[in-house]
Amino acid sequence: MQRSFILLCGLLLALPLRAADPDGKFAVDGVGARSCAEFTSVLDKPEGRTAFANWSQGFLTAYNVFTDDTFDITPWQPQELVLAKMAVFCRANPDVVYINGLSALIRSLIPDRVIRDSPLIAVRHSGKSVFLYRSMLARLRGDLNAAGYDAGAPDAPFADGLIRALRAYQEDQGLVVSGLPDGQTLNALYP
Known part of the structure; x- marks a missing residue:
């Protein structure tokens, strides 16, 4: 039974992953679905800031996991710098959904990513x-x-x-x- 489960998991991992429905749409869970204005309004509130920080770290980690040729999209950028860059972007674009702002930041980070595991x-x-x-x-x-x-x-x-x-x-x-x-x-x- 355990051997079959492991084999099934291996087969599922080998299948191509779909990141969206056929129309390119996907659901956004958590604070990533909120607006940039909502993000900037909670920057000085520890619980709100922490929620966005944790969601961002999870999103960045998922990017590392599911993107070819990427070991670390933020190889030297600490969480506080990511939040600071997002604050600048969100103040200039308050109506943008947070996930779209973070996606724009990721696109700007691609040239500086670490491609392979490195000590x-x-x-x-x-x-x-x-x-x-x-x-x-x-x-x-x-x-x-x-x-x-x-x-x-x-x-x-x-x-x-x-x-x-x-x-x-x-x-x-x-x-x-x-x-x-x-x-x-x-x-x-x-x-």
Whole structure:
């Protein structure tokens, strides 16, 4: 019996998934069906903010699960940055349904996604640390090199050359100079 159940599950997983009805329509459960105006009205209320934050994280995770060539659509963007970007969008588009706004954000994130599983690397400098996928760290180094900052070889470990390049980039951009690939720096490089 258990073996049959496992075989049935495997067969079902092999079937193509339909994301909508034949007309391209689908039901939206939870706060994703609410308007952007409703989202911005609860940003300062912990329970409302949490509901949208949790729904967004679930939607982003589902995107990772069901989209080819995507391991992580938000490889360095923490939940608070996603909510901040959604707040900017929703203030400008109060009548848009929240799921449509989050879908627009996802489309803007596609070029910066991590395509394949990549180990998380603890990047440490001056007693602080951030975690970044190894593939994202290589891309960062390559992009800094392309922008004229000598960050060393893309496959090199986090080292002095990358720290110097990050510090110079941060200084040139008017950011807090940490020498780390922190959220403010990555958001400046990959808006």
